[in-house]
Amino acid sequence: MAKAAAQKPTTAKGKPPAKIPNTPQATKDELLExxxxxxxxxxxxxxxxxxxxxxxxxxxxxxxxxxxxxAVGVQASVKxxxxxxxxxxxxxxxMLAAGMDPNEVMAELTGRIGGSSKGKGGSMHMFDVPTGxxxxxxxxxxxxxxxxxxxxxxxxxGDDSVSFxxxxxxxxxxxxxxxxxxxxxxxxxPAIYIIENxxxxxxxxxxxxxxxxxxxxxxxxxxxPGEQIDGMDVLAxxxxxxxxxxxARSGEGPYILEVKTYRxxxxxxxxxxxxxxxxxxxxxxxxxxxxEHVKKLLADAKATEDExxxxxxxIKAIVAEAVQFAxxxxxxxxxxxxxxxxxxx
Amino acid sequence: MTxxxxxxxxxxxxxxxxxxxHIKAGDTVSAGDVIAEIETDKATMEVEAVDEGEVLExxxxxxxxxxxxxxxxxxxxxxxxxPAPKKADADKDEPKAEQADSPEKxxxxxxxxxxxxxxxxxxxxxxxxxxxxxxxxxxxxxxxRDAMAEEMRRDDRVFLIGEEVAQYQGAYKVSRELLQEFGxxxxxxxxxxxxxxxxxxxxxxxxxxxPIVEFMTWNFGMQAxxxxxxxxxxxxxxxxxxxxxxxxxxxxxGAASRVGAQHSQDxxxxxxxxxGLKVIAPYDAADAKGLLKAAIRDPNPVVFLEHEMxxxxxxxVPEVEDWVLPIGKAKVRREGTDVTITAHSRMVGFALAAAxxxxxxxxxxxxxxxxxxxxxxxxxxxxxxxxxxxLVSAEEGWGPMGVGAEVVARVIEHAxxxxxxxxxxxxxxxxxxxxxxxxxxxxxxxxxxIIKAVKAVTA
Numbered sequence: 001m002a003k004a005a006a007q008k009p010t011t012a013k014g015k016p017p018a019k020i021p022n023t024p025q026a027t028k029d030e031l032l033e034x035x036x037x038x039x040x041x042x043x044x045x046x047x048x049x050x051x052x053x054x055x056x057x058x059x060x061x062x063x064x065x066x067x068x069x070x071a072v073g074v075q076a077s078v079k080x081x082x083x084x085x086x087x088x089x090x091x092x093x094x095m096l097a098a099g100m101d102p103n104e105v106m107a108e109l110t111g112r113i114g115g116s117s118k119g120k121g122g123s124m125h126m127f128d129v130p131t132g133x134x135x136x137x138x139x140x141x142x143x144x145x146x147x148x149x150x151x152x153x154x155x156x157x158g159d160d161s162v163s164f165x166x167x168x169x170x171x172x173x174x175x176x177x178x179x180x181x182x183x184x185x186x187x188x189x190p191a192i193y194i195i196e197n198x199x200x201x202x203x204x205x206x207x208x209x210x211x212x213x214x215x216x217x218x219x220x221x222x223x224x225p226g227e228q229i230d231g232m233d234v235l236a237x238x239x240x241x242x243x244x245x246x247x248a249r250s251g252e253g254p255y256i257l258e259v260k261t262y263r264x265x266x267x268x269x270x271x272x273x274x275x276x277x278x279x280x281x282x283x284x285x286x287x288x289x290x291x292e293h294v295k296k297l298l299a300d301a302k303a304t305e306d307e308x309x310x311x312x313x314x315i316k317a318i319v320a321e322a323v324q325f326a327x328x329x330x331x332x333x334x335x336x337x338x339x340x341x342x343x344x345x
Numbered sequence: 346m347t348x349x350x351x352x353x354x355x356x357x358x359x360x361x362x363x364x365x366x367h368i369k370a371g372d373t374v375s376a377g378d379v380i381a382e383i384e385t386d387k388a389t390m391e392v393e394a395v396d397e398g399e400v401l402e403x404x405x406x407x408x409x410x411x412x413x414x415x416x417x418x419x420x421x422x423x424x425x426x427x428p429a430p431k432k433a434d435a436d437k438d439e440p441k442a443e444q445a446d447s448p449e450k451x452x453x454x455x456x457x458x459x460x461x462x463x464x465x466x467x468x469x470x471x472x473x474x475x476x477x478x479x480x481x482x483x484x485x486x487x488x489x490r491d492a493m494a495e496e497m498r499r500d501d502r503v504f505l506i507g508e509e510v511a512q513y514q515g516a517y518k519v520s521r522e523l524l525q526e527f528g529x530x531x532x533x534x535x536x537x538x539x540x541x542x543x544x545x546x547x548x549x550x551x552x553x554x555x556p557i558v559e560f561m562t563w564n565f566g567m568q569a570x571x572x573x574x575x576x577x578x579x580x581x582x583x584x585x586x587x588x589x590x591x592x593x594x595x596x597x598x599g600a601a602s603r604v605g606a607q608h609s610q611d612x613x614x615x616x617x618x619x620x621g622l623k624v625i626a627p628y629d630a631a632d633a634k635g636l637l638k639a640a641i642r643d644p645n646p647v648v649f650l651e652h653e654m655x656x657x658x659x660x661x662v663p664e665v666e667d668w669v670l671p672i673g674k675a676k677v678r679r680e681g682t683d684v685t686i687t688a689h690s691r692m693v694g695f696a697l698a699a700a701x702x703x704x705x706x707x708x709x710x711x712x713x714x715x716x717x718x719x720x721x722x723x724x725x726x727x728x729x730x731x732x733x734x735x736l737v738s739a740e741e742g743w744g745p746m747g748v749g750a751e752v753v754a755r756v757i758e759h760a761x762x763x764x765x766x767x768x769x770x771x772x773x774x775x776x777x778x779x780x781x782x783x784x785x786x787x788x789x790x791x792x793x794x795i796i797k798a799v800k801a802v803t804a
Binding site for chain 1: 392414415543546548572583
């Protein structure tokens, strides 16, 4: 780990880093599972976009399409129910990867009682203690301090749990991120900071917002090692996270993974994305799509067309059911207006 | 068959121009393919296919303007595995009307204190003090320390975190000897990083610990207000009751002496406005101890406002096993018949002193110590005003939108017909607190201003 940390960043801006020398390996079954989770996220998000277009989902809706390999690659190292996961507002992918029920996630998007927050949270505010998912936070960067607190609780209890803290290249410029880094390293907290660098903070490219664009080195002045990962390659993400987690579980403290990824859609549904060329998006879709990448790996692993089609059909059914559930579940009863403001002592 | 509908591209879009089709009848599309471009008054955006299949028919021609959201614009073949979602408005009609006159809502409105769950239905009462209990002169500083120490002994999830709380023994010595007893795992010195450690505390609370976060002063707590409100106060609601944040934020509040505007402010009204928080501002040592213990045990986030000028003052604290007071209960500190004075924190002392002077002139004031600002015990205030028919509120903070404004509003709502004079508010002058000794004295409310207000309402 120390070695990886010492490595000088090999990337110029915007380009994916060079592959880690020892090519990551995965079994066919593992690849099929990654494919399954990634396709679930993509089909779910496409459908969420459609429901938004129909007015069934309100407010803000930030889709995860293009970034699927990150959440799925990270999840491979999560001990479900033991470790903790926290993220910002682009959270649907993380929730599905964490194992939350797609019905509950979609019903929360439509603001129904069957939603994971009974319809009171919405797209950016969902939680699920059994899967260790602690939100879903709408204030950019807040989840970093909160996630550091989840790690603090793990260390306080001495239970070897790890806190996976997702944030974006935009949040990486918030002050509390560095307050958190400092405490995390000072107290050797088991926090893995996963910076999903999709290159745009809303409409502002990283070059226009960040004096240094190698975000993996943002912990350097605190002594937190970091590395850049190709976020379009699920195995690269998985293996880097695995190393960071082993390190954190053994008490060596926090680690930063800058995961280079790309969002295909706008920042939110109402973003026309004028700040980047259409060709740029098309190029990524054509050459770096994370799901196509897994498909290639599956072909190499001799997965059959039927195996892939079976997963596609399964996901289609799951998402269709979620859509149906999210429409059939009723709106919260008016009596829910005043529940959950306080815990009754 | 699946219809592709005209999508809304923003929360407010009602119609748009279908500026371009990228597909034609006979084409095959898969999910994610760009099929059309749509123009609104704000932007042009691409529409992607969500379903796969063959394009059977284009229903709305390229260039059509004013296409209403949810109009079918093209038709796809498909296996119908994914049922086309119903239109939003189809099932949105009925619940609206129902909501307007739902009994719950009505009840909440007439309650005044909207947060029904915190309006205690059982009568809250302070515990009886046994007649043989010794009363021990204790400073507020030590009462707070004792409360924390007792709760830390009782529950190993409780820990104290903040600047200078451990080795330095507290900037105001409130955490004296806690490090020695509980060690540095549970008494945690932080860097100067309020936003960060407040957020860390809330995260730890979400994970089931019970942090006490000390701000060296509440003025510095402003750096952390996002976590107090957005992360701590709102998360239970936003999670549909799943995620709790049992945390106490505490520290000195209010005007200190000659430290200037940035170190002298009363945050009572700021936090007391926020649903999801409980807000406590005790006056004496017994309340400081009993209410801090209650705050630490409370499963909700609590803002605990101590007074910077009062740490060294001594009061009697009953020597009883486990002294815990109810949150949400005001205390009548002095009974009277002619006027009700409400106050909290340091102003209670001024109100009591004013009452003694007024008594010399034959005016008997009833002094109510609010103790808890959220939930506010307006029943006690209203009962008192029904008896005295006059009201003066006293607070150290600014007047506009303040605690006094709320007290007066509640009294007007619930006891308007009992009032014999317009209520008056005593508060800090509407300026940042000045440094110069004479100006500082002019700015802050005290005994004289309370007496003047009482005379005005009883005249």
